[in-house]
Amino acid sequence: MPLPYGPDDDQAASRFVNEALRNRDPETWRLLSSDEHVEQTERVLRGMLDRIAADRVHRTTERDTARVRLSAGEISRADYERDVAESGERTRRTAHFEALVRDHHRLVVAQARRLRGDDVRDELMSLVVALGAAIDAHRSAVLSGGGVARPADQALWDRLTTLDVPGPNRTPLAELVQRHSAQQDDHARVLAAIVLDLAEDADSILRTDLLEVWKRKVAPTLTQEDKAEFAAKGKGSLVTERLRKAMGALERRGLVTRSGPQTAQRVDILDRAGLADLAAEH
Numbered sequence: 001m002p003l004p005y006g007p008d009d010d011q012a013a014s015r016f017v018n019e020a021l022r023n024r025d026p027e028t029w030r031l032l033s034s035d036e037h038v039e040q041t042e043r044v045l046r047g048m049l050d051r052i053a054a055d056r057v058h059r060t061t062e063r064d065t066a067r068v069r070l071s072a073g074e075i076s077r078a079d080y081e082r083d084v085a086e087s088g089e090r091t092r093r094t095a096h097f098e099a100l101v102r103d104h105h106r107l108v109v110a111q112a113r114r115l116r117g118d119d120v121r122d123e124l125m126s127l128v129v130a131l132g133a134a135i136d137a138h139r140s141a142v143l144s145g146g147g148v149a150r151p152a153d154q155a156l157w158d159r160l161t162t163l164d165v166p167g168p169n170r171t172p173l174a175e176l177v178q179r180h181s182a183q184q185d186d187h188a189r190v191l192a193a194i195v196l197d198l199a200e201d202a203d204s205i206l207r208t209d210l211l212e213v214w215k216r217k218v219a220p221t222l223t224q225e226d227k228a229e230f231a232a233k234g235k236g237s238l239v240t241e242r243l244r245k246a247m248g249a250l251e252r253r254g255l256v257t258r259s260g261p262q263t264a265q266r267v268d269i270l271d272r273a274g275l276a277d278l279a280a281e282h
Contacts, residue, residue, distance in 0.1 A: 003037060013044045021100055033108045035115060042112035045105040049225065052098050059087055102224070128165060132177040135160055185281075187246035188253075190217055193279040195256065199269055207258070207265040214243050253278070 005012035020028045032041040063084070070080045112118075139157045142149060149157070160177065164170040194213050198205045219239050230238035247267075250256045255274045260266045269275065 003031065007037075007040055010040065010044055010047070013040055014047065017041060017044045018048075021097075021104065029104070029107075033111060035111075038108050039112045039115055042105065042108045045101055045108065048101050049098070049105060052094060052101070053225075055094065056091075059091065063087060125165070128173065129176050129180050132160060132173045133180060136174075136177050136181070184245060184249050187218070187242055188249040189278055189281055190214075191243070191246040191250060192255065192275045195250075195267060195269065196272070196275055196279060204259070204266045204268040207267055210267055211240070211243065215239050218242055250275075250278075 003013075003016065005016060017032065020032060031037060066075065066080055066083050069075045070077065075083075135156055139149075139153075139160075142153060160174040161172060163173040165173055165176055191210075191214070194210060194217065195205065198209055198213065222238055222242075227238045230241065247256070247258070251258070253271075253274065255269075255271045255278065257268050257270055258265055259268050
């Protein structure tokens with residue numbers, strides 16, 4: 001059956017999807033997630049999640065304002081507690097609806113990404129950034145070692161600043177490499193500190209112990225949207241992926257290495273002083 005709205009009428013689509021979330025009719029959701037409609041369905045569900053997130057920020061601001069007004073004597077304790085209770089009830093209702101929206105978004109986002117070619121685009125972007133990072137590392141190695149750039153070297157380095165990466169907003173490759181390096185450095189510092197704290201005087205730690213602490217430290221810094229988008233790629237957990245990349249950064253610096261079977265893998269410390277220096281960087 002055709003849907004009662006056009007492919008560009010997201011307002012009508014939002015009303016229909018909102019009703020479908022409550023009815024949970026399997027046939028309706030098969031239609032909404034068909035190749036013909038899935039991109040619009042994903043867009044509508046993503047819009048709902050964005051509005052829920054914005055409303056959450058608004059409610060937090062309202063609670064903070066109410067606390068200030070209570071301290072200033074502008075409202076009574078009874079008024080404040082009534083507002084808090086009403087806000088708490090809205091939060092509980094919204095949390096249930098958000099979970100419902102997020103579950104359905106998770107079901108359609110992978111298919112929508114495939115149709116849009118997002119996975120191929122992301123792979124190409126990762127490749128471009130990796131090549132840019134290699135050029136940047138080559139430049140740093142030559143200059144820090146007191147070497148002199150040959151014309152071929154300089155021509156290669158110049159590409160970092162002259163190449164723009166296509167996208168909704170064209171971005172210089174050098175800027176993307178800088179963002180990538182900053183994120184990698186931040187996670188490497190966090191990981192270095194965790195390794196030192198867990199190891200104390202020991203020379204190695206279990207990766208399972210490391211992963212548990214890493215999740216507690218890093219998971220709160222990732223948005224639900226980022227985690228859901230990464231999960232839609234079918235590559236597992238974003239938290240674990242960030243650990244993999246941070247571990248690779250420490251290994252490339254010669255600070256740690258991994259040993260033992262996969263089921264009981266250990267992280268061995270090679271340079272304790274280097275880990276301490278990295279953890280202390282700001």
